[in-house]
Amino acid sequence: MNILFAAAEAHPFIKTGGLADVIGALPKALRQAGCDVRIILPKYAGIPDTYKSSLRPVTIKHVPVGWREQYCGVEELTLDGIKVYFIDNEYYFGREGVYGYMDDGERFSFFNRAVLEILPDLDFRPDILHCHDWHTAMVPLLLHADYRHLPFYSEIRTVFTIHNLLYQGEFPYEVLTELLNLDGSYFTPEGVEYYGRLNFMKGGLTYSDHVTTVSPTYAEEIQTEFYGYGLEGLLHKLGEQGRLSGIVNGIDTTSYNPATDNRIYTKYRTSLAKKKENKIGLQKELGLPIRSDVPLMAMVTRLVDMKGLDLVTRVLDEILYYDDIQFVVLGTGDPAFEHWFREAAGRHPAKMSAQLTFSEPLSRKVYAASDMFLMPSRFEPCGISQLLALRYGSIPIVRETGGLNDTVQAYNESTGEGNGFSFTNYNAHDMLHTIRRAVDLYRQPEHWSKLTQTAFAGEYSWDVSAEAYMDIYRSLTKSD
Secondary structure: OEEEEEOOOEOOOEOOOHHHHHHHHHHHHHHHOOOEEEEEEEOOOOOOHHHHOOOEEEEEEEEEEOOEEEEEEEEEEEEOOEEEEEEEOHHHHOOOOOOOOOOHHHHHHHHHHHHHHOHHHOOOOOOEEEEEOHHHOOHHHHHHHHHOOOHHHOOOEEEEEEOOOOOOOEEOHHHHHHHOOOOHHHOOOOOOEEOOEEEHHHHHHHHOOEEEEOOHHHHHHOOOHHHHOOOHHHHHHHHHOOOEEEOOOOOOOOOOOOOOOOOOOOOOOOOHHHHHHHHHHHHHHHOOOOOOOOOEEEEEOOEOHHHOHHHHHHHHHHHHHHOOOEEEEEOOEOHHHHHHHHHHHHHOOOOEEEEOOOOHHHHHHHHHHOOEEEEOOOOOOOOOHHHHHHHOOOEEEEEOOHHHHHHOOEOOOOOOOOOEEEEOOOOHHHHHHHHHHHHHHHOOHHHHHHHHHHHHHOOOOOHHHHHHHHHHHHHHHOOO
16 A cells, blocks of 8 residues: 655654654554555755755656746655655745744645645555645645546545644635635635635645544544634534544654663663663753652653643742752743743752753653653643653653543552553642652652553554554555
C-alpha cells in the first residue's frame, strides 16, 4: 500500500511541536508494517544545511494560486528508508519560522494545491493521502473539486488527522475564491464556512474519507462544546457515521532510549542509581544544589495557556517555600509566563531553574534527570512529553484529559498498579495535593521502585498505533 503524508513540519527537518514528532516517527512504523510511506513538506529556510545539501531535484511545476502561476520546485531525499519530498518556493517558505505570517492563508493555499499538482510527476501514486492539521486540510476538498474526475486521482482516498483542534486556519472568504480557485458553492455551513470566514480545518473534516485524532479520549472530548471550538456538531456527526477515530500517539523508542542516548549524562536501562547520576549532572549544569535525595520535578513545555500554567503559577511558590523539592522548567512561549518563571527562579535560586529556551539535547537531560514530570494541561490532544518521561523513568503527574487520560494510570498503593499520578478537576489545589502525594511516595522506596519499574517496562512505540492506522487504510481501499 502506498501512503503519502502531507504535513507542515517533521522531525528532524523542522519542528515547532508534537506534530513534527508524529510525522518523523509514524511513517517508520508503517514502513515496518509493509507500506511504502513517503512525506511531503515545504522547504523552509530553517531546514538544516546538512539536509538541504543532500536534496536531489525531481521536477519543476507552476502551480495556480488565483490568477497567477507560482514556481514550485520539487526536491527529495531519503532518510531512514523514508523518501521525503520538499516543495520549494523561496517567496512562501524562504523565511524564518514556520507559521505566524500575515499571508499564511496564501502560503498554505499554495502548498495544498502543490501537493496534488506534483503527484503525476513522482514515481509514486498514493493509495492514501494522509493530511495533518489545518495546514494541509484543504487537500481533500481540492481533490474532490478539481482532480477526482482525472483517472490518476480517481482512486486516491484521504485521511485527515487533527493534532490540535484549537488551531483551525481561519481566513477571509477571498482565500477560497481568489487563491484556492474554488467557487462560492463550498462556502456554506455544510462546507467550509465558519462564522463568515473560511476554515481550513473544517475543509479537512468535511471532505476527507476518514478523520482521526491523537487519542481516544480526545476524540470523545472534541464532540462536546467545551473542547470542540465550534466544530463539535460536525465532529459528533462524524462520530455517529463511524468516520472519526482516536488513535494514541507513540514515540520513536529507538531514538528515545536511555540505554543508548548519547545526549544524557549517564546511560541506563532500569537502574535508579544511574538515573540519579543524571540528576546530579543536571544539578551541576543548572547550578542547583547537588542532592541526589531531593525529588526533582520538571516541565518541558510550550509556555502557553493550554498547558495549565495558570495552575502552576498559583501554587509553585507554596511548593518551593514549604516542600523539600527542586523544580526545572524548560521551554518558551507567552512572554508573561516566561517573565513569571524567570522571576520565580530568582525568588528560589536554590530550588528552581528556569531554562527559557528550546533545546532538544537539554530536554533529554531533563527527562533522564527528573523524578517527576508535571503536565497539568487544560486540554491535551495526546501529548508526547509524558511518554518520553515514562521512557526515561520520570513519573508523570497529569490532569485527566485527552491523551494524558489514555496513557497515564493513577498509582494504587494497595495493588501496585499504575504508572503515574493524576487529578480530575482543573484546580490548582487538586494539583498541589497530587504533587504532594507523589513527593510522599517518592520517600517510600518500595512504592517508588514499583512505579519506576512499571514506567521502564511500558510499551511506548508506534507499533500498535500503526496497526490501527493500517486498519483504517485497508477499510478505505478494500473495494479497490
